Every structure is written in structure tokens, then in C-alpha cells.
Amino acid sequence: MKSNHNGGGRPLDGRPTKRRLKTKPILILLALLLLGNLLWFIAWVIPNGPTGSGEEVASVEGVSITREDWMVAMEEQYGKATLLELVNAKVMDTAAQEYDIEVTDKEIDLELALIRSAQDGAITNVQSLNQEITRQKLRSQLILDKVLTKDVVIEDEKVQTFYNENQSLYNVPTTFRASLIVLQSESDAQDAVKELDNGSSFDVLARELSVDISSGSLGGDIGFISEGQENIDPAVVTAASKLEVNQWSDAVSLANGRYGVVFVQDIAKAQTFSYENIKDHIKRELALEQLPQSVSPEAFWREFNTKWFYGE
Template sequence: MNSKTQWGIIGFLVLLNCLTVAYFLTNSQGSVKQVATNAVLDSVTEESVGKIGDTVITRQQWLIELENRYGKQTLEDMINEKVIKQMADKYDIQISKEAIDREVTMIKSMYNPLDHEEINDEQWREQIEMSLLLEELVTKDAVISDEELQQFFEKNKDLYDIPTTYHLSHIVVKDQEEANQVIKELENGSSFSALAMERSLDVFSANQGGELGFVSEESGYVPEQYIEIASELDVDKWSEPIKVEEGYAIINLKEVIQGVTYGFDEVKDQIRRQIAIDQVQGALSTQSFWEEAGVSWFYGKE
């Protein structure tokens, strides 16, 4: 495994850990507020939310069960988000749009939705900003020489050389006649994702609507002609039938990330964080800032 792949995996796993936390932060807040509101409104009622024969599950029973299962973790996630923002303001830590753009580009170039849940761009940017703020907070006291930063950059320079990358999905069918039929259905307004789930022979991607993720010439897990044809497609367009080993394929281009090579000055802060994080024992955590932020909560002290 080359150094680019190794560091790419390491960097992605570190950030994915933060993204996972941030993902639950993003998706839990609205539901928690609604649950809390409903709990107040329905505290004196016995509204039914489910019935099995003569057995009724009331809204109050349901809300109590939700709190027992998810309440503590959801509240902790909400607190962590507030703590990160408060501590970032205290230490005047900000993440530039350019830094977020760069992280988005680098992560997408390694991202495969077959292994991870697909996230839209707005969610990605919010999660990346939150994770970078946490990284900056955890490593704010780290002192790393310019010489060490430069050495890391030179040793891993290919990590910052991002090839042009295509976000693709595909439909694989047994023969050209069926492929032509698929194209007719697409031209008549059918959903590419729905057709992939219904018709595609590629069982690994069919359940994901034909999703292949972000691929480049270096990816190695899609046919070479996919990249060649994708480079000629417009975004949101599909190809003519392509002869492949399993039969014929139609590919759909969702997004293009233009290739870019980042210089040392552009990634210097990212390298500093990476080296410092490698020196931190254990996973990145917001817990160490709770006391400083004056956190108190329903569940008391750990």
C-alpha cells in the first residue's frame, strides 16, 4: 500500500470519527426539540400511537421509551456542539471557507457511499467545520516546528495531489436491447436510481440506486472506459450503452471534482493538526472542555 493510500485512510478515519459525531448532532436536534414539546403537550393525555389487538401504546409510553433509549446520548451530542462553538469563540478559533472547501475535496476524492451513508453537501460542510473546530481546540497548545511540517509535506506530497474525480452511478443489464430500453425510460423521465434498483445486475450497487461513489483513474474498481466516458459527459447526464464484462452498462454523472495540487502553505495548518492529533492519546473528545464551559445537565456528573 503506497503512502498516499495509507495517510488517506488514516486521515479519513480520523475525520470520519468526527463526522459521525457531527452527523448525529445535525440530525438529532430538531427531533429532540419536537419530542420535548410533544411531551409537555401530551403529558396529561393518553393519545394512542400504536395498537396491537386490544393493547395500546400511548404517546407518553413511546416518549418515555425514546428518552430511555436515546435521551442521554442525544443530549450529550447537543451539549458537545454548544461546547465546541463556545470554546471556539473563547479562543478565537475560526475555520475559513477555503479550509472547508479543501477538506470537502480531499474527502470526496476518497469517499465511497457503498461503505458509508451518503450525505449532502450542506451537511458535509457543517460537519467538517465542526470537526475542524474540535481538532483546533484539542491541538491549540501543540507546538510543531516548520521543519517538521515541511518534512511531513515532502514525504506525503502525493496525498495533496487530487486527481479529477467523478461521482458516478450505473445500471448494468444483460444485453444492448435492454440497455436501449433503459435509456428510453430515462428519456421519458424515469428515475436513474429507481431503474438501477429495479433492473441493475450489479447487486452491490443496485440497492444504493446504482451508486458508485467518487471515482478516478486511480480508483481501480470501475472499468477504465467509465472514466473516459465520464470526462465527456455533462453533469446529470447519462451515457450511451457501454459494453462491459457482465453485459451493458449506462453510467450517470452526478458531480465532477476538478483535479488540484495543494501547496505547502495551503495545507500547513492541516498538517499541524494531523501531527498533533497523532500525538493525542485516545479519540478526539469534547468532554475535556465541559468543566471550562460550565456544563451541567440532566444526567448529572459522569
């Protein structure tokens, strides 16, 4: 719900405003993570195939598409962005050593929990993320944030006030990393369940059978879902809450008249972050709000004598 604000940063009725800090844009972060996944995919593909560049990887009406064609196309479309990610990760690792900055697993876990709880319809479909790559990207972002804010002074009183006024943001509900196959009828959903029981892959079935194109194209992946999430059918969350990891549901009646089969990939238990847990995060984000403009890792290239293939 949007509120009108006066110049003091509170609604006109005087009650505290619950707001999220202007953290690094989650959409951008997740888009970069997807590029990281692409890098992982390329690294996985290249070593496992024959070294000959003329190897056929596909054909259409007898016309071959070779491994070289494939690799060249991927490099042209994604090569620069992927290399940029590699370079910036290395730059941030160097910055951490130079400025004596440490990022702990606990800090990364906190960022992951907050990202999951912040999900909405704009980002739930950006989900096919390798966890190791996700954590590395978050680590690099945290290093950058800490470098940028190391000299910014934020009073403890301001941090405490923000926490008091926005405490509900840090009560993170149980979330389920879920996949969904959407079918037109109950009998179609029951048939899908039978195929799963007989050993079929949920990912493959979702791509083949789901009438929901957006999730079906991702193998049914709908991201982390939780109770009360406006863009998710409550029946899907209810079904997920009754499952263990790597289990799928029976046919589930959906609000739009269709039926679904729900699969749980992972479960993140509910967490409540106390002031002591979250104060460093809040202080850092309030400090980022004080910066006149956003800064990317490229700003440190000259400092660390960075050169790369594209020569810019």
C-alpha cells in the same frame, strides 16, 4: 503497496515513505454524517404531516402503522445518537468562541477535497450526504482539532519534509460524484436509458432495476470516483468523464460482462495544493499524532456546563 520499515520511519531501501497522516478516521466521520442526514430527514418529515399522532403512514394486511409508531421507533433506534450530534455541534461552536478559533470555508473545502481523493472500497458506498450537513460536521471536527493542537509545537522543517515526501497526496485528481445502474444485458441498459429519457428518476430506477444491491439500495450512488481508483470499473470513470452534471450515459459495457448506465451528480475539478495551501493542515495533523489518545467533544461537556435529555 506495503513497505517494510526500520525504526527511523523509512523503508529499508532508504527511500522516503509516502503515507497518509492519521487524520480523524474518515469512516467514523462519514458514519456521523449519515446520522446528521437522518436528523435532517426527521425534521423534514414531522412538520409536513398532520399533527395527529394516529395518522396512518403505512399498513400491512389492514393493520396500521401510525406516525407515532414511526417516530417512536426512530427515536429508540437513532434518537440518542442524533441528539449527541446536536449537542456536540453546539459544544464545538462554544469552544470556538471560548478559544477564539476560526474555521474558514477554504479550510472546509480543503478537507472535502482530501476526503474525496482518499476514498477506497471501504467507504465509497457511504455517500448519501447532504452537503450543508457535511460541511457543518467538518467544521465541528476542525474546531476540535484546533483546540486540541493549539499548544502543540511542530517545527516548520518537519512540516516541509512531510510535504516533500508525500506531495502526490496533495495532487487531487478530478472526481465525479456518480451514480450507477447495473443491468444484466445491453438491452436492459438501453431500456433503462429510454425510461430516463422519458422522465423517470435515476434514483428510483436504480433501486428498482440495479442488480448491484449495495449501490442500488442507495439509488445508484457510488460516491466520488476518479481515474485509477482500484475498486471502480475504468469504463464507469471513462463514461463519467464525458458527461456534464445531471447527465446520464448510454449503455456502458462493464468488465464483469454486465452493462451499466452512469449518472453524474457533481464534478470536483482537479486541484494541486502547494505547500502554502496545505502547511497548516499538515501541521495540525502532525500535532494530532503527538497526542496520547483521541479526544471527543464530550470531553468539553463539563467545561461548558452541558446537560442533555439522557442525563448521563
